[in-house]
Amino acid sequence: MTTxxxxxxxxxxHKLSQEALGEKLGLSRQAVSKWEADQAVPTMDNLMELSRLFGVPVDTLLRPDAPFPAPPAEGGAGKENEDAPAAPETPHKGVSLSRGKILAIGGAALLCVSLALNAVCLYQIAQLKGEVQALRVQAGNVNTVYYPGTDADTGDFAESSEHMTLDPENTEQLIVTFSAVPRVASDGETAKFLLxxxxxxxxxxxxxxxxxxxxGSLTIPMVDEYSVYLVLTDQNGGTRNLLIASESDIENRFSIDVQAYWSSGGPTFSFGKNTxxxxxxxxVDFHDALEDNSFTGRIILYQNGKEIAEQPLEYRSQGGEYGANIYDTEVRLGTFEGRMSDFTVTVEITDAYGRVFTASPD
Incomplete structure (x- = not known):
């Protein structure tokens, strides 16, 4: 496996996300995404932090042939060790060391081990950089060559951008547009975008x-994550794949959260009648990728699954501590005969793209 x-x-x-890992390391989600695509190599500080965070030696992260540890088990070996009887103490003879001396010796040993590991890691990173340079030189007959860098690199582009939006003609599709200016260009290169x-x-x-x-621009089916590259091919057939951007959690970012609750009053039952x-x-909460936040809303009363009454949602913001995206409606749906369990009140929101989102009050 690659790094x-x-x-x-x-x-x-470890049940994290790209964004959560980036926050723990003080980096962006895009930086973590570049590591995963092997478009960049973490710095030594980040390798040490990843080693500490996941309990994996730095050497294991760097070496492709190093055995990779199994995922952490819930309630596994650690629990068994807690239940096992403690080993009997061995009587000591001779001079015993004080607690302070033991701690000092242990600290010195740990420092020596840490320095040795740092030296090994720096040597291996130097080797990796040498291998990358060799690939660049020998790229003539290779179809695809990746150019890993480090977090300190300025990047492959002088400038780049990527933008996604819902297709107004088909909300099951995304329209993705992108542009890029490479820092390094070669005469005779051809270019295309790959998503x-x-x-x-x-x-x-x-x-x-x-x-x-x-x-360039592409229309694609709705997917939950993607990466987009600029692919540059030179006259000898060597190819550079330059990562422009990676996106994740896309479906959720194009959705709307709708919740409803009775802040006063609500359904009442008396003498066989329901009011x-x-x-x-x-x-109503629009997620960050939606550009048009306009919508229409209505409150619907169903009896045994059949719509029997409705009224428009009133766009009267409650404001204050709840913010401007909470709307209060004075409900006047009326009185109907039947069992209370036969009735359902539903709030229906239709967004600017014609999609419908619903919620039922608690």
Missing amino acids: GEKIAALWRD RGGEQSWECEAEGDAGGGYR FTGTLSTY
């Missing part, structure tokens, strides 16, 4: 511009 594949497996085994999402991939020709940059009046508060 990037090991890092990806470790954060998943990978799960087991699928899409590509399009890159349009050049007068500033030495490229731009539906009161103040119904509705919380």
Whole structure:
């Protein structure tokens, strides 16, 4: 396994996300994504922090042939060790060391081990950089060559951008546009954009511009994560795949959260009749990828699954500590005969793309 594949497996085994791991290391989600794609190699400080965080030696993270530890088991060996009887103490003879001397000796030993590990890691990183340079020199007959860097690198692009939006004609599709200006360009290079999402991939020709940059656009099915690359091919067939951006949790970022609750009043039952009046508060939260936050809403009363009454959601913001995305509606659905269990009140939100989101008050 590569270093990037090991890092990806470790954060998943420890129930983290790219963003959560980046926060623990003080880095962006994009930096972690570059590690996973083997587009960059973590610095020594980050390797040491990953080693501490996941309990894996730095050598194991760097060496492709190093055995990779199994995922942490819940209630596994540690629990068994707690239940095992303690080993009998061996009587000591001769001079016994004081607690302070023992701690001093232990600390010195740990320092020596740490210095030795740092030296080994620096040597191995130097070797990796040498191997990367050799790949660059010998890239003539290789179809695809990746260019790993470190966190201190300025990046492959003088500037780049990527933007995704819902296809207004089909909300099951994404429109992704991108542009990039490589820092290094070669005469005679051809360019295209490549987008990978799960087991699928899409590509399009890159349009050049007068500033030495490229731009393009793709319409793809809704996927939950993807990475987009600028692929540059030289006259000898050598290829550079330059990572522009990686996106994740896409479906959730294009969704809307809707919650509803009775802030006063609510359904009442008396002498076989059910009355539906009161103040119904509705919380509408648009996630960050949606550009158009307009919507329409209504409150619907169902009896045995059949719609029998409705009224519009009133866009009267409650404000104050609840913020501006909570709407209060004075419900006047009326009085109906039947069992209370036969009735359901539902809030229905229709967004600017025609998608419907619903919630029922508690």
